[in-house]
Amino acid sequence: xxxxxxxxxxxxxxxxxxxxxxxxxxxxxxxxxxxxxxxxxxxxxxxxxxxxxxxxxxxxxxxxxxxxxxxxxxxxxxxxxxxxxxxxxxxxxxxxxxxxxxxxxxxxxxxxxxxxxxxxxxxxxxxxxxxxxxxxxxxxxxxxxxxxxxxxxxxxxxxxxxxxxxxxxxxxxxxxxxxxxxxxxxxxxxxxxxxxxxxxxxxxxxxxxxxxxxxxxxxxxxxxxxxxxxxxxxxxxxxxxxxxxxxxxxxxxxxxxxxxxxxxxxxxxxxxxxxxxxxxxxxxxxxxxxxxxxxxxxxxxxxxxxxxxxxxxxxxxxxxxxxxxxxxxxxxxxxxxxxxxxxxxxxxxxxxxxxxxxxxxxxxxxxxxxxxxxxxxxxxxxxxxxxxxxxxxxxxxxxxxxxxxxxxxxxxxxxxxxxxxxxxxxxxxxxxxxxxxxxxxxxxxxxxxxxxxxxxxxxxxxxxxxxxxxxxxxxxxxxxxxxxxxxxxxxxxxxxxxxxxxxxxxxxxxxxxxxxxxxxxx
Amino acid sequence: xxxxxxxxxxxxxxxxxxxxxxxxxxxxxxxxxxxxxxxxxxxxxxxxxxxxxxxxxxxxxxxxxxxxxxxxxxxxxxxxxxxxxxxxxxxxxxxxxxxxxxxxxxxxxxxxxxxxxxxxxxxxxxxxxxxxxxxxxxxxxxxxxxxxxxxxxxxxxxxxxxxxxxxxxxxxxxxxxxxxxxxxxxxxxxxxxxxxxxxxxxxxxxxxxxxxxxxxxxxxxxxxxxxxxxxxxxxxxxxxxxxxxxxxxxxxxxxxxxxxxxxxxxxxxxxxxxxxxxxxxxxxxxxxxxxxxxxxxxxxxxxxxxxxxxxxxxxxxxxxxxxxxxxxxxxxxxxxxxxxxxxxxxxxxxxxxxxxxxxxxxxxxxxxxxxxxxx
Numbered sequence: 001x002x003x004x005x006x007x008x009x010x011x012x013x014x015x016x017x018x019x020x021x022x023x024x025x026x027x028x029x030x031x032x033x034x035x036x037x038x039x040x041x042x043x044x045x046x047x048x049x050x051x052x053x054x055x056x057x058x059x060x061x062x063x064x065x066x067x068x069x070x071x072x073x074x075x076x077x078x079x080x081x082x083x084x085x086x087x088x089x090x091x092x093x094x095x096x097x098x099x100x101x102x103x104x105x106x107x108x109x110x111x112x113x114x115x116x117x118x119x120x121x122x123x124x125x126x127x128x129x130x131x132x133x134x135x136x137x138x139x140x141x142x143x144x145x146x147x148x149x150x151x152x153x154x155x156x157x158x159x160x161x162x163x164x165x166x167x168x169x170x171x172x173x174x175x176x177x178x179x180x181x182x183x184x185x186x187x188x189x190x191x192x193x194x195x196x197x198x199x200x201x202x203x204x205x206x207x208x209x210x211x212x213x214x215x216x217x218x219x220x221x222x223x224x225x226x227x228x229x230x231x232x233x234x235x236x237x238x239x240x241x242x243x244x245x246x247x248x249x250x251x252x253x254x255x256x257x258x259x260x261x262x263x264x265x266x267x268x269x270x271x272x273x274x275x276x277x278x279x280x281x282x283x284x285x286x287x288x289x290x291x292x293x294x295x296x297x298x299x300x301x302x303x304x305x306x307x308x309x310x311x312x313x314x315x316x317x318x319x320x321x322x323x324x325x326x327x328x329x330x331x332x333x334x335x336x337x338x339x340x341x342x343x344x345x346x347x348x349x350x351x352x353x354x355x356x357x358x359x360x361x362x363x364x365x366x367x368x369x370x371x372x373x374x375x376x377x378x379x380x381x382x383x384x385x386x387x388x389x390x391x392x393x394x395x396x397x398x399x400x401x402x403x404x405x406x407x408x409x410x411x412x413x414x415x416x417x418x419x420x421x422x423x424x425x426x427x428x429x430x431x432x433x434x435x436x437x438x439x440x441x442x443x444x445x446x447x448x449x450x451x452x453x454x455x456x457x458x459x460x461x462x463x464x465x466x467x468x469x470x471x472x473x474x475x476x477x478x479x480x481x482x483x484x485x486x487x488x489x490x491x492x493x494x495x496x497x498x499x500x501x502x503x504x505x506x507x508x509x510x511x512x513x514x515x516x517x518x519x520x521x522x
Numbered sequence: 523x524x525x526x527x528x529x530x531x532x533x534x535x536x537x538x539x540x541x542x543x544x545x546x547x548x549x550x551x552x553x554x555x556x557x558x559x560x561x562x563x564x565x566x567x568x569x570x571x572x573x574x575x576x577x578x579x580x581x582x583x584x585x586x587x588x589x590x591x592x593x594x595x596x597x598x599x600x601x602x603x604x605x606x607x608x609x610x611x612x613x614x615x616x617x618x619x620x621x622x623x624x625x626x627x628x629x630x631x632x633x634x635x636x637x638x639x640x641x642x643x644x645x646x647x648x649x650x651x652x653x654x655x656x657x658x659x660x661x662x663x664x665x666x667x668x669x670x671x672x673x674x675x676x677x678x679x680x681x682x683x684x685x686x687x688x689x690x691x692x693x694x695x696x697x698x699x700x701x702x703x704x705x706x707x708x709x710x711x712x713x714x715x716x717x718x719x720x721x722x723x724x725x726x727x728x729x730x731x732x733x734x735x736x737x738x739x740x741x742x743x744x745x746x747x748x749x750x751x752x753x754x755x756x757x758x759x760x761x762x763x764x765x766x767x768x769x770x771x772x773x774x775x776x777x778x779x780x781x782x783x784x785x786x787x788x789x790x791x792x793x794x795x796x797x798x799x800x801x802x803x804x805x806x807x808x809x810x811x812x813x814x815x816x817x818x819x820x821x822x823x824x825x826x827x828x829x830x831x832x833x834x835x836x837x838x839x840x841x842x843x844x845x846x847x848x849x850x851x852x853x854x855x856x857x858x859x860x861x862x863x864x865x866x867x868x869x870x871x872x873x874x875x876x877x878x879x880x881x882x883x884x885x886x887x888x889x890x891x892x893x894x895x896x897x
Contacts, residue, residue: 361758
């Protein structure tokens with residue numbers, strides 16, 4: 001008997017059919033993976049189930065009874081819990097305080113924390129979540145915070161757990177841990193819906209896989225009956241190259257050299273504590289690390305958005321340590337920012353206006369302060385064609401493009417500028433396989449044309465498939481350098497999370513690692 | 523891919539234009555309806571009131587001239603506000619810059635006595651723009667350097683400007699007489715009335731040219747609107763102004779200095795407000811006194827809001843507010859409705875335009891949660 005059943009759920013947004021008669025069943029003790037590209041309608045469907053959206057048509061059955069889920073509160077009462085991609089926790093409060101928030105036990109306004117703590121501990125122990133009820137959220141790692149979210153859903157009596165892209169923010173070790181937790185939950189009789197666009201995860205965790213495309217379910221399968229290539233084909237609707245082909249790096253002259261750089265973050269704390277490395281033309285250097293270990297500050301100082309407190313940055317022998325963003329662009333640095341909607345694009349601008357951002361003072365876009373709309377439109381149409389941006393016209397607002405196409409606009413602008421150095425930060429974050437394939441191909445093409453590429457990412461697969469050389473950053477220091485042939489996900493993950501970090505860090509304290517270009521030659 | 527949903531920002535996309543002017547027009551209609559209701563409840567005849575208002579603002583060439591007269595500084599101040607808004611800057615102190623512009627025009631005009639008009643008038647206008655820009659410059663630097671909010675600083679500078687003018691017209695610049703005002707500007711420094719361009723015979727033959735007190739400042743305002751539109755559309759200056767307004771982070775990443783753009787934007791805003799003060803002094807009063815502006819800098823905020831910061835839309839928006847203030851007198855005289863009631867209608871227009879902003883803001887928030895399927 002299905003715990004949760006959806007029948008022909010249909011949900012339209014203006015001009016878009018987000019869910020087109022989607023049906024699914026979830027049994028007790030089952031993990032169903034909802035796989036699909038961004039915008040395939042997975043999240044819409046689950047938001048309908050969780051009461052955040054109301055379906056235009058279709059039926060929802062919980063325990064074989066028809067229900068109309070009006071709000072998340074109602075969903076929770078029915079035993080449906082959701083862990084969002086972005087956690088909804090109050091950082092200064094403790095785990096217990098967060099979990100009881102909104103439905104505090106006790107009477108007359110006095111919260112019975114003892115009972116609450118007791119229950120939190122019970123649940124944590126039963127599913128071996130290993131969460132300390134008294135820990136402050138702010139002190140917890142991302143993976144731990146996610147478990148608090150899961151714990152919260154369980155505390156509220158969830159029997160069905162919806163996990164929306166739960167691995168997006170996790171390290172490989174944390175992903176393994178999460179899978180273990182989810183397994184133990186279903187062993188105890190719960191059910192889970194796992195939303196993702198990552199193929200290997202689906203194979204690893206799901207009992208059953210539902211593939212969605214363009215708002216409809218296009219296939220249902222099981223991990224044993226398919227493989228990643230088959231899933232990718234179902235998801236995208238065509239054959240997809242999953243791992244990019246690339247030749248051996250042809251290392252040329254040094255393009256970027258970073259020497260003992262110290263950088264402060266926005267709170268004036270030292271985020272980068274003496275980093276040195278060099279990249280040569282024709283090389284992709286990846287900096288791997290868990291988010292928040294100084295990568296952002298490092299990238300910002302290379303592209304001229306932040307000034308190092310110490311050290312020097314040189315591009316082809318020119319000192320760009322104190323260059324601002326404009327000087328940096330003019331020196332030949334291109335930057336694919338980690339957050340395309342915040343830093344990469346002006347969403348209210350159309351594609352053409354976005355394509356020229358950064359080059360908007362120079363011919364062909366403008367000279368002497370006067371812009372040339374015709375030349376701009378022409379350039380934009382060329383980029384749209386060259387970079388396969390799917391749009392009816394260059395005058396479409398960036399805001400109305402899909403994430404993948406938005407990223408293509410950024411990539412088209414930054415690579416189209418023909419830079420000496422391409423700094424790509426999380427270039428495929430939130431993209432689906434088709435778009436990832438495209439971005440990866442572009443980055444490799446850039447390398448093969450003799451340009452230097454600095455790739456900053458916490459997607460290990462990306463690191464391993466793109467990089468020629470890998471630096472692992474941990475707490476503002478480079479703790480390990482690998483040639484890509486010597487690296488694997490496990491080892492990288494180990495160093496990314498501080499494994500052997502203290503020893504290496506001490507070593508670095510006394511003598512900055514002399515990271516040579518020669519080290520990248522292989 | 524779904525092309526029907528894709529929003530386009532083409533030059534002449536009629537659907538988009540209709541959507542854009544829909545809410546301002548609806549706001550005005552709603553404001554008139556509710557204003558009528560208030561009149562009716564208060565025992566006045568709204569039909570008589572609004573037809574008198576119309577008579578007093580568009581009913582005759584002279585009435586239309588009065589509307590033009592009052593719209594002129596509103597267009598200029600509205601343009602200044604709109605340009606600032608485009609960079610996400612709220613130059614609430616346009617009134618102060620307007621005062622400084624008026625002061626500069628008056629002081630220089632008196633000093634340039636005896637110079638020909640083709641020298642005097644451009645110099646006065648330029649001086650007023652510089653004065654307005656200078657008055658906005660200090661708040662602009664404070665904003666760019668230490669993040670002091672322009673709403674506070676420009677407002678405080680408005681008080682300074684008003685008191686400076688009040689002091690000058692009773693002190694150094696005072697006309698030797700009883701009234702606290704400057705001497706009359708030499709005629710070469712005055713903006714001529716429109717009807718003075720035509721001979722008496724022409725006016726006799728074509729009485730519809732008798733625009734009364736309307737002066738050539740309207741030409742200055744219209745040119746300014748077109749120039750500003752071109753600046754926003756076809757110059758890197760305007761591009762950077764818009765980029766910073768929409769998304770300062772992306773602008774910064776694209777090598778645009780947000781601080782410098784902020785300074786430029788507020789100064790241009792101030793220059794336009796200064797120009798508004800100059801045309802008022804040079805075209806209407808021909809001298810400076812401390813009440814020469816009836817809050818044009820503040821009404822300019824409403825004009826820019828109603829025009830949704832589009833430089834060309836500022837013209838009809840300013841005409842509407844100009845007409846309401848021009849016709850209010852006739853409304854009181856003919857329909858016996860208190861002038862002040864028109865302030866309620868003005869307030870309602872602003873309210874609905876602002877409310878639309880709030881509504882679209884929330885709609886946008888909701889839309890952000892919706893996965894996009896375009897592309």
